[in-house]
Amino acid sequence: MSQITQSLKNQRIKTFFCEWLNGFILVLLVSLASYYTASLPFMSKLHLSPLIIGVVLGILASPLFRQAQKTCDKAIVFSAKKLLRLGIILYGFNITLQSIVFVGFNGILLSLVVVVFILAIGYFIGVKLLKLDKEITILVSGGSAICGAAAVLALESSLKSEPYKGIIAVGTVVIFGLVGMFLYPLLYALGFIPLSLTQEGYYIGLTLHELANVVGAGGAIAQETQEIALIVKMIRVLLLVAVLLIIPYFFAESQEGGKRKLHIPWFAFWFLGVVLIHSLIALPTEIVFILRFLSGFFLVMAMSALGLQVDLKKFLEFGGKAFVLAFILFGILTFGGFFLVYYFIP
Template sequence: MPFSRPNAPHTIHGLLFVALFSLAAFQISAWPPVAALRLSPLIVGIVLGMFYANTLRGHLPATWVPGIQFSAKTLLRLAVVLYGFRITFQQIAQVGAPGLIASTFMLATTFLIGAFVGVRLLRMDRDTSLLTASGSSVCGAAAVLATEATLDAKPYKSAVAVGTVVLFGTLSMFLYPVLFRSGLLHLDPAAYGLYVGATVHEVAQVVGAGSAVGQAATDSAVIVKMTRVMLLVPLLLLLGLAVRSRGKVSVPWFAVYFVGVAAFNSLHWLPGAWVHEINVLDTFLLTMAMTALGMETGIEKFRQAGVKPLLLAGAMYVWLLGGGYLLVRWLAGRFAI
């Protein structure tokens, strides 16, 4: 047990070590050149963690490892639960039928494409395929972490999946505004926001792609994106039912608590300043989980994975770009967006 009497001091040392790296990730992500790239502390944290794993891992006490593993597993689940404070049911209602249709359809089809192409066509292992699919279809790194907890997957597989999110999500921040300004999309700012929110990976990347066009596009994109985040819960529940261990159904109860927190947040009983501070704490816990994940990932794991995760993420990205655009054009005509 990580917090048994003999192990507690070592576990705490490991937690403090991860927390120190996470604080550094916050500072680096706020540095103007990094902030301009919209790289969240989560992404910076996994990079710092991997730097440690591949340079200093052999020079620090092995007794700290339980603290690192506690951050990657238990703190992760707590962070996913607290993520519910970012969402209200009123936001979901605000997107209306077009937003719900776009979010649900793109999440479901992208995830199914990822699972099929990864496992059946590319012959990848199940966990890496599903982790990569969840990152592309839902909300990037946070979805990968939540799915890892549901599948009980190896941390290095999550790191590989997060790498694809960083690559294609960052590309989206630059490509989507260029397509809009070129006139190729034939979408107004509100419809463009729907397109961005339904197809871009990370929340920060959605903000980046939306703000490059204007406030109306950003508002639409973020609300639709948070609807996709909410849909993470039914996805995890379905995965829990599909993935069986020793004949027992694995139900990710932290996903249920996530819904409970979102429901509580919808009542607006807490002052806005409190909710903001909770979200800052949650971002820090997610950063700790990502940093710990990176600390468990040696570069040899990426070599073992090869190019297949990139091919899988690329296939899903083509669908997000093309299929998402066609869907939004249809919705724009059908609902007069």
């Protein structure tokens, strides 16, 4: 009897490790492939981060995951949820309160205006006019308003959305973020954007989706522009904490009896705590570098895992209206952001 019990115990242990190991190997392979692809000269010129490439490769590898779902599911879900939150928490080591003070009250106020307005108008256009799924609308609007794919992932985790909804939203912010990254420097060089280098930095930081987009567009104009754009962008990133706390309360699906399901995103508080630690305590440069790398790597693993969970049929079914919404929001950011900077930033 004891031999049978021991045999069953060993079998369960073997099954447990196989299920987790297979999934982690798959996610790790996709993540490493993302870093390699991003390092290629052509991709480097496009400023395509491993974060974005990870979700694309994950989608391409998703048929493999479908065939081996029983042996991979646990690790992939863990990567898409838990590693995502850990990556966002550690992302706080990219931000300090001192850098935010540098851009002054106007920069902080305009960042707040952009985030609130895009979220509000995005919800109205998506849900009321386009009749788009509420959660997809929130994810697309959040990605456009705050910090691209990272915001989509954080909101997706907080809202407990289905994976395909997050992928649709990520796709929209990637496409229009890239368009803006190439369009802004071109229009500036041609003289169509009558802003100073400082104003252009505010403009880029306030309106482009991804951090990589901000780096690419700002760097193509001037170092001064890039530095200001990055600081303004980080203010928008910091506003993610407030959005994560508010959005689930107002937009989460109602439970029976009319009560709302309120998922408190505790990782948002940890993120804010990390920002405070990084601002108040002088940590060794090497430690900060390692923590920033781990943040990026965990986020790439989360994006890869998210891509592996994609249902392409649902993606194609709901993607059209989401891209229409993202296009409209991109237009609002492009033109509205210009007038805000032109009239309120000296």
